[in-house]
Amino acid sequence: MKSVAILGHGTVGSGVYEIIEQNNKYMLKTYDEFINVSHILVRNPENHKDIKSSLLTTDFDAILSSDCDIVIEAMGGIHPAYDYIRRSLEHRKHVITANKDLIAEHGSELLEIAYNYNVTLNYEAAVGGGIPVIKTIRESLSAHRLNSITGILNGTTNYILSKMHEENISYDEALKGAQEAGFAEMDPSADVLGFDAARKLSILTQLSTGKQLKVKDVLIEGITNLDDKDISTARKLGYKIKLISKLIRYEHCLHAFVKPAYVRSTSQLGLINNEYNTVVLDLGQIGQMTFSGKGAGKFPTGSAIYGDILDILLNDKHQTKKPLVPTKICHYAQGYNDWLVRLYSLNHPIDLEKVFKFFNQGNVQIEDFTDPHDLAFTIQGMSETNLIDSIKKLQNLNIISVSKYFMILE
């Protein structure tokens, strides 16, 4: 029998508790093992009347001094989660966490502590909810060189964007609907501004390349500036806008961004809707590999944590030591890409002749010019630096006032 303590009994903590209870018969029959939940740590025990009162505690030190083998951190936030995880590892307890904020910020330091104390720190639920991508990258794919990661890593923004496309509603209406349906928090900023996805991209990158990619190295743009015309232009062209997290590994640098991008509606990425997540890995020798599933929720996340428990119980593994290697970051995509460009002029109608004098690379196609102050066009085969340079010149010459551009991915 192995004992686990669960820190937190919210969405994730309650999910893992229920899965453990439901599966104990199967565990006994299959592996001759039984998982005993010894403590559940909460702030307000009076809000958890469904749980036996002998299990509930508000005292973390009681867990630390108990003989529990595994501590599952499902509280969220940096403090006191960081302190609880560090002290659990130092007391030679294995730790499992769903906390991407913490792993993105302190992961390498905590993994080193786990290594030094000969215990394991698992964090499958921190990226992609129920999709078992961490263990797969760490173990099954570790022999292969990763060229790129392309992901839809945030369920809240994917839900909002799916509703904007399907129901033809504004960003504000879609956000309100997502909050009512429980897919967005009351303060959705970390999701809609792209930070949550950037933390997950940083975790995936460091794990699969061994190179350091801090969240501040990721170019981040959220979905709050998308308007009806962005969506209708995408729809007209047979595309959807998705919040894409992308890492490209060039010969001498890493390029990482989280930005809204155009993807063909019928493509792999275009078919990932609502709260679903996906991770596409490009692994040189073995080609592309795609993982998809629910990125959040009680049971998907609980299932990932349950997988982490079994990994510790059945495989008797220990943390490996792999210090991250510092690396150069490049801020723009290299080579040639396809783009959807929006240019606005607040004071005067846009002069097409003047505009296109500055786009002398790639094939240009006007997509929407129904409003003479608002031009949408695609351009195939232009480098990002050249694109930015052209837009800057147009702004400096007052030919346009505002602009935005999206990468077209597939």
Ligand SMILES: NC(=O)c1ccc[n+]([C@@H]2O[C@H](COP(=O)([O-])OP(=O)(O)OC[C@H]3O[C@@H](n4cnc5c(N)ncnc54)[C@H](OP(=O)(O)O)[C@@H]3O)[C@@H](O)[C@H]2O)c1
């Ligand atoms: N929700 C998801 O689908 C999901 C998916 C992937 C990863 N995650 C990650 O999983 C973690 C937990 O998320 P959640 O959605 O389950 O959160 P939640 O529903 O807000 O639950 C948090 C739980 O932790 C307890 N708690 C918080 N601070 C505490 C403290 N200082 N001392 C003791 N107990 C404390 C709360 O106790 P009280 O109930 O007494 O207040 C509550 O039971 C976060 O790191 C999140 O990013 C969540």
